Amino acid sequence: xxxxxxxxxxxxxxxxxxxxxxxxxxxxxxxxxxxxxxxxxxxxxxxxxxxxxxxxxxxxxxxxxxxxxxxxxxxxxxxxxxxxxxxxxxxxxxxxxxxxxxxxxxxxxxxxxxxxxxxxxxxxxxxxxxxxxxxxxxxxxxxxxxxxxxxxxxxxxxxxxxxxxxxxxxxxxxxxxxxxxxxxxxxxxxxxxxxxxxxxxxxxxxxxxxxxxxxxxxxxxxxxxxxxxxxxxxxxxxxxxxxxxxxxxxxxxxxxxxxxxxxxxxxxxxxxxxxxxxxxxx
Amino acid sequence: xxxxxxxxxxxxxxxxxxxxxxxxxxxxxxxxxxxxxxxxxxxxxxxxxxxxxxxxxxxxxxxxxxxxxxxxxxxxxxxxxxxxxxxxxxxxxxxxxxxxxxxxxxxxxxxxxxxxxxxxxxxxxxxxxxxxxxxxxxxxxxxxxxxxxxxxxxxxxxxxxxxxxxxxxxxxxxxxxxxxxxxxxxxxxxxxxxxxxxxxxxxxxxxxxxxxxxxxxxxxxxxxxxxxxxxxxxxxxxxxxxxxxxxxxxxxxxxxxxxxxxxxxxxxxxxxxxxxxxxxxxxxxxxxxxxxxxxxxxxxxxxxxxxxxxxxxxxxx
Numbered sequence: 001x002x003x004x005x006x007x008x009x010x011x012x013x014x015x016x017x018x019x020x021x022x023x024x025x026x027x028x029x030x031x032x033x034x035x036x037x038x039x040x041x042x043x044x045x046x047x048x049x050x051x052x053x054x055x056x057x058x059x060x061x062x063x064x065x066x067x068x069x070x071x072x073x074x075x076x077x078x079x080x081x082x083x084x085x086x087x088x089x090x091x092x093x094x095x096x097x098x099x100x101x102x103x104x105x106x107x108x109x110x111x112x113x114x115x116x117x118x119x120x121x122x123x124x125x126x127x128x129x130x131x132x133x134x135x136x137x138x139x140x141x142x143x144x145x146x147x148x149x150x151x152x153x154x155x156x157x158x159x160x161x162x163x164x165x166x167x168x169x170x171x172x173x174x175x176x177x178x179x180x181x182x183x184x185x186x187x188x189x190x191x192x193x194x195x196x197x198x199x200x201x202x203x204x205x206x207x208x209x210x211x212x213x214x215x216x217x218x219x220x221x222x223x224x225x226x227x228x229x230x231x232x233x234x235x236x237x238x239x240x241x242x243x244x245x246x247x248x249x250x251x252x253x254x255x256x257x258x259x260x261x262x263x264x265x266x267x268x269x270x271x272x273x274x275x276x277x278x279x280x281x282x
Numbered sequence: 283x284x285x286x287x288x289x290x291x292x293x294x295x296x297x298x299x300x301x302x303x304x305x306x307x308x309x310x311x312x313x314x315x316x317x318x319x320x321x322x323x324x325x326x327x328x329x330x331x332x333x334x335x336x337x338x339x340x341x342x343x344x345x346x347x348x349x350x351x352x353x354x355x356x357x358x359x360x361x362x363x364x365x366x367x368x369x370x371x372x373x374x375x376x377x378x379x380x381x382x383x384x385x386x387x388x389x390x391x392x393x394x395x396x397x398x399x400x401x402x403x404x405x406x407x408x409x410x411x412x413x414x415x416x417x418x419x420x421x422x423x424x425x426x427x428x429x430x431x432x433x434x435x436x437x438x439x440x441x442x443x444x445x446x447x448x449x450x451x452x453x454x455x456x457x458x459x460x461x462x463x464x465x466x467x468x469x470x471x472x473x474x475x476x477x478x479x480x481x482x483x484x485x486x487x488x489x490x491x492x493x494x495x496x497x498x499x500x501x502x503x504x505x506x507x508x509x510x511x512x513x514x515x516x517x518x519x520x521x522x523x524x525x526x527x528x529x530x531x532x533x534x535x536x537x538x539x540x541x542x543x544x545x546x547x548x549x550x551x552x553x554x555x556x557x558x559x560x561x562x563x564x565x566x567x568x569x570x571x572x573x574x575x576x577x578x579x580x581x582x583x584x585x586x587x588x589x590x591x592x593x594x595x596x597x598x599x
Contacts, residue, residue: 058357107384115355116386120379126345127380130352130360137313137334138356157376160345167340 002046004216009275010082011041011216015245016272017078017091017279023265024281025095028103031255032149033075035240036178039213043145044079047223052084055112063142064115064131068124069149069178070104071257077101082276085113091279122155124148125175129165132173132233145174151183154192159204162233166205169231174223175206176236178213182253201235213238246271283499284474286492288456292429294485295393295450299324301436302361302391306332312440315350315362317343322452323363323393347373347388351380354387359440363391365399366449367408374414381445382418389439390415394452395425396536397564397581398486398574407569413541415447416514422467423514425449425535425543427488429457431511434465442467449485451536453574456489459509468512470520476504479530479592482521484510484543486578487534487562493585498592504528505592513543518550525557530595534562534588536578558598560591 014037022028044050048063056062067076074094081088086100093099100109104119116127128146135142148158165173177197185191194200201208207230211222219238226234242256243249246268249260260268306312306328314328315337329336337353339346343364350360363369369392370377381388392411399407415423424439424446426432432450439446473488474495483491488509495505508524510516525531531551533544544561551557564581578584 057355059355060357116351117379117383120375123344123348123376123379126348126376127352127355129345130349130354131356132352133337133349134353134356134358137358157342157344157348160342161348164339164342164345164349168337 004220007041007045007216010045011038012273013276014041014075014078014082016269016274018074019246019260019265019268019272020278021074021091021094022259023262024092025259027259028074028095029071029257030074030260031242031249032069032072032178032180034246034249035180035242035244036072036147036213037075037245038216039176039219039238040075040079042216042219042223044083046220048145049142052113055085057115059115059131059142061140061142064144066116066124066128066144066146067105067118068146069121069152070118072147073103073105076105080113086111088279089282092281121152122157125158125161128173128175129161129170132170133168135172136170143172143174145176148175148177150177150179150181150188150194150197153177153194153197162201162204162206165233170233171229171231173233174226174236175233176238178240179237180240180242182242182256184253184256186253197237205232206235207232209234209236211236211238213240214244283496286458286473288458290457291454292457293452293454294426294429294432295452296324297429297432298391298393298436298448298450299327301433303327303331305437305440306335309359309440311357311359313337313353313358313360315339315346315360317341317346317364317368319364323391325363343368343373344376347376348380350388351384351386359387359389361389361391363393365406366392366395366411367406370411370414371408378418382420385420386445387443388445390447392447392449395449396451396485397569397577397583398451398453398536400452400574400577401571403571404568409538409564409569411449412513412537412543416541416546420445421514422446422512424467424512425484426511427485427509428455428459430459430461431465434463435511438465438467451486455486458489468515468517470517471509471511472506472524473509474505474507476506476528478504478528479532479596480506480508480524480528481532481534481588481592482508482510482543482547483534484513486536487583490585491534491588494588494592497585497589503592503596510543513546516546516550518554521547521550522554525551525555529557530599531557531559532562532588532591532595533559536583537563539563539566558595560595562588562591
């Protein structure tokens with residue numbers, strides 16, 4: 001599935017999954033998941049070289065993905081299920097007792113596709129760097145992708161990893177930031193200004209690419225640019241809109257960590273075409 | 283009294299360095315990481331022998347733990363090392379999320395532990411690390427007693443699949459256990475049999491416990507010395523077997539009174555074989571500058587204090 005139109009159709013289904021999962025769970029983080037849905041759909045259905053049926057945690061011979069911003073679990077679970085890592089209907093168990101779909105990603109229950117737990121922010125870039133370094137050591141051509149939030153980039157460890165990855169020449173590491181300008185307490189610029197993320201990553205010696213994260217063609221172009229073997233890790237700054245695709249959620253930090261009620265869910269689904277068939281309740 | 287001979291004072295961290303090199307020779311999956319403390323952790327020989335498997339992380343411990351987890355996810359066996367304080371307290375959450383909860387095969391190499399770090403003072407002397415690591419689900423906690431045992435424990439940690447916390451120290455201390463005795467994770471070792479009281483100890487306190495047993499022998503008190511090098515999982519059977527015979531215990535450790543070996547042993551005894559227990563530890567306070575010998579005396583962490591605790595435990599029977 002490489003063409004823009006079919007990816008956009010899949011992204012609509014992924015957004016439906018996110019809204020339905022979070023509504024049924026009664027808690028979770030819909031806003032960020034909706035905003036990054038186009039990027040995650042492109043990653044799993046076009047960009048990454050991976051084999052869902054023969055997934056292995058050591059990622060030998062395959063690309064790997066680390067979700068550093070663990071609260072984006074709903075969109076992560078959706079693209080994993082939709083690309084064949086586990087049955088789509090299992091999405092209906094999000095956040096339930098006994099579910100493999102923990103509130104934040106876990107490896108304890110052996111959910112295929114998940115390499116590391118995440119949720120405590122700022123740590124995924126270090127893990128992805130270790131995996132990328134390991135692939136370099138082994139001569140494994142696979143890449144390691146990692147998703148950070150912009151608010152998450154307030155964590156100091158992110159910048160420790162930024163120095164490490166450049167120093168060790170990890171050009172097989174492709175990080176991307178969900179730059180929606182929102183965090184729990186409000187706009188990033190009012191909570192703890194990050195200033196110019198582009199200048200920051202350039203100063204850390206990374207290749208930096210900017211793109212519209214809610215425009216599928218722009219997303220694909222950005223990933224296609226992040227391949228040069230120049231010794232520099234890649235940072236794609238995706239400008240996104242929190243809650244994108246649902247008019248009453250779009251652009252507001254209020255939907256960072258709040259579940260829609262049944263009425264709101266129905267209104268949201270009315271704006272998101274069902275393209276692949278909804279998951280059924282288990 | 284079984285005689286133990288100090289074959290020459292050596293630091294336990296050098297036992298780790300030699301063990302790391304041997305582990306690296308035995309298994310190409312072994313890699314080593316440090317945060318600007320290669321020399322202090324005695325990783326030089328490994329770094330020289332395996333430059334492609336040595337990862338310098340700079341002064342950034344949080345990132346180092348994450349990188350180690352990533353290396354482990356992809357099938358390697360990383361030993362990541364720093365001073366005990368900076369590889370536990372500073373990075374508790376990284377170890378919790380990426381190593382323990384992530385079930386990654388990371389070995390935490392923790393040097394300069396305890397008060398015997400010496401002159402650098404309290405900022406660098408952790409007496410809380412065992413408590414922190416014991417509280418971590420799935421973490422194996424090992425505190426070897428001398429150079430030889432640290433060497434063997436390092437090899438055992440490399441072979442063991444799962445997170446391990448390996449604690450060792452800075453100063454040169456007596457080296458007295460057999461050079462070629464394989465380390466068995468999760469088993470206590472009875473160093474000296476005795477019928478009146480059990481002296482449980484770990485790390486630098488094991489030698490002191492042996493000296494205490496000699497003092498006690500002259501007073502007609504038979505002290506059984508038990509080296510508890512694996513604090514978690516604790517060998518409950520071994521602990522109960524000894525105290526069932528002696529009926530009293532002392533627990534000695536270079537650690538805070540909270541959360542260490544003392545509470546671990548007391549917990550096993552409370553539910554399995556209630557007996558008088560006395561504790562020799564650093565109390566509930568920070569360290570300070572001084573030589574290791576001065577500090578051990580000032581904090582009551584030596585043979586005399588262990589012997590005194592033993593007399594008290596025996597008197598309470």
